[in-house]
Amino acid sequence: MQLKKLLTVLGTVGIVASLAACSSMNTTKKTFVPVTTSPQYLTDSTPRLGIIAAFGQEADLLLASMTDKKDYLIRGKKFTTGQLENKAVVITLSGISMTNAAMTTQLLSDHFQVKGLVFSGIAGSLNPNYHVGDVVIAKGWMAPNEIYFANTTDLPSACGSAGDVSCLGLALDQSIPPYQQQFFRQTNVINAANYQNVALTTKIGDQNIPVAYGEMKSSFAVDANMWNIANTIHSNIPLEAICSDKNNCYQPKIVMGQRGISSGSFLANAKYRDYLHTTMQGDYVDMETAAVAQVAYANDIPFIAFRSLSDLAGADHDPNVAAFFGSGVAQRNAAKLTIGFVKEWNIR
Template sequence: MRALATLLAALVFGAGAQAAPRCLSDCTPRIGIVSAFGAEADILIAQTQKKRSWTLAGKRYTTGLLRGQRVVIVLSGVSMVNAAMVTQQMLDHFRIERLIMSGIAGGLNPALHVGDVTVPERWAMPMEVYWNDDTQVPAPCGQKGDVGCLGLKLATGADGQPLRPYAPGLFMRETHVLTAANAPKGEFRFDYPVDAEMLAVARTLTPKLERCGPKARQPSGEVDATQCVREQPQLRVGGLGVSATVFLANADYRQYLFETLKADTFEMETAALAHVAHANGVPYIALRSISDLAGATEFNADVGALFMSGLAEANEAAVTLAFLDAWTARIKGAKKKPL
C-alpha cells in the first residue's frame, strides 16, 4: 500500500509540476518586450494602458495593454549578460507567449543608412570563439576541426569547413543550448532563427518612418535641418544580425563580419535573448534601428542627428507599435475565419 501511495503521489505532483505555468509573479498571457534603449522603452510605456509596475531584483517590469496586446515591458541594459538575465527573469515571472527585442544597432552592411530599421531573420554570436595558438585549424581531438572532446564545436560554412578566422587562430564556434526537447544531450547552434509567423507579419509592415526626430521642430514651427538624417529611413526585413560582448569600433572586423557572414547589423543584446528564447521554447523577433556604420572613423552628421533629435527611439518605437497593430489584426482575422 505504501508503495502504491508513493507512486500515486509522484504521478500527481509530477504532473502538476510539469503542467504548472511558468509565472512566479503574473500568469496572464503576454508578449514580452525587452528594450535595450531607455528612451524607446519610455515611449512604449507611455502608450501602455492599465499599467502596473513590478520590481524584480531592481529591474522594473511594466505590464498593461499596448495596441490591443497584453504586454510586459522591461529595459535590459547594455550587454549580453544583462539581456540574458532579464529575459530569463521575465520568462520565469510572467507568462510570456512571444518575445520582442527592440533597440539600436551598428550597421555592418554599407548599403544600410542611419535611421533604417532592420528586422533580421536570424541572429548569431560570432565572438563565441576557439582561440588557437597558430593559424592552423585546431585539432585537439585528433582530426582537423574536431574540438568535440572539449565539449565544443567549430562553426562551419556551406562547404563543411571551419569559417575563415578573423585573426590568426581565432575560429568562430557554435553555442551549446539545452532545451526540454533535446535534453539531456542538447545541441549546438550557430544562429537562432526568429519566429516565422512574426517575421511574416513584419514583412507586411509599412510604418511611417521619419527623417527628422521630434526634437527637430523648433518653437517657431520650423524644422532644424541639422537634426534630420539625409536619407529617408526604410524598414528592411531579412538577413543576419549578430551580437557580442564588445562595443564594435573596429572597421576591419566590421568588414570581416560582412564578408564572411553577410551580416547586416551588430549589437550587444539580441543573440543572448535569442538563445534564452530558444532554450525556453518561446518565439521571438528583434527590431533594430541603425545608428551608424560600426567602426567608422569619419564624422557623420546623420549619427548626431539620429540621437540629438530623438529619431532613433521614435522610429524604433514606430515599428514596434506597427508590429503590435498588425499582430492584433492577424489574431482578430484568424478568429473570424470559419472552422
C-alpha cells in the same frame, strides 16, 4: 618549459581519463523525469507579448501609449504590464551587454507568461548599402564571441585530428571561415524539446562518448509567423525623416535583412566589420540581441528583433552620431514599428 609541457599533457590525460571512467554510464541512454505540470509564473500568469527595449527613451515612448499599467520591481529591474493597442504586454529594459540581456530575458520568462518576445533598439550597420536611420529586421542572429582562439591560423586539433575539439566539450562551425586565429564555434543549447538528444560526442578508444546533450547551434532564427507579420506591415509604417537641416533630409526605410550579429565587444574596427559582413553575412551588430534570441529559444518563446541603425560600425568617429542619438529619431522610429507590429500580433 619541460614542466609546462608535462602539465599540459597530464591535464589532457586527466580529461580523457575522466571521460573514459564515465563511458559505461554515458553510453547508456539517460532517463529523465520531466516536469509535466503547467509552468508556474512567479509574478503574473496572463498571456502577454514581452517587449524588451535597449534604451529608456524608447521604452518611455511605448509606456506612454499603454493603459492599465502596473509596475513590478524584480531583482532591481522594473517590469511594466498593461495594454498596448488593446494587447496584453509586459515591457522592460535589457541593460547593455550580452549577460544583462540574457538575465533580463530569463527573468521575464520566469515571472510572466510571455507568449512572444520583441526586442527593439539601435545597432551599428555592417552593410554599406544601409543608411543611418534605417530599421532592419533580421531573419536570424549569431554571436561571434563564441570562438576558439588559437595560436596559429591552422585548424585546431586539440583532440587529435584537425578540427576536432570535442574532448573539450566544444564543436567548431567549419562552414564559417576563421578571422585570423579566431575559429567560430557552436553553442550548446538545451530546451524542453531536445534535452534527451546527444548533441556532441568525443572518441575514446573505439567508443563515442557523449559530452553534451541538447543541440550544438550556430544561429538562432526569428519566429516565422512574427517575420511574416513584420514583412507584411513594414512598408506601411511611416518613419520619421532624418534632417541635418530643412533642405537636407533622408527618409529611413524598414529593411527585411538576413543576419544580425551580437557580441560583448563594442565594434570600432573596420577590418572586423568587413569580415562580419562579407564572411558571416551580417547586416548589423549590437551587444544584446543574440543572447535574447538564445534564451528565447531555450524557453520556446517566439522571438523577433527590430534595430534602428545609428552609425556604420567600425567607421571613424562621426560627430553627427551624437546628434542623431540626441534627436530621438531612432527611438521614435523603432517605437513606431513596435506599435505597428503589436497591432497585428495575436496571442496564441
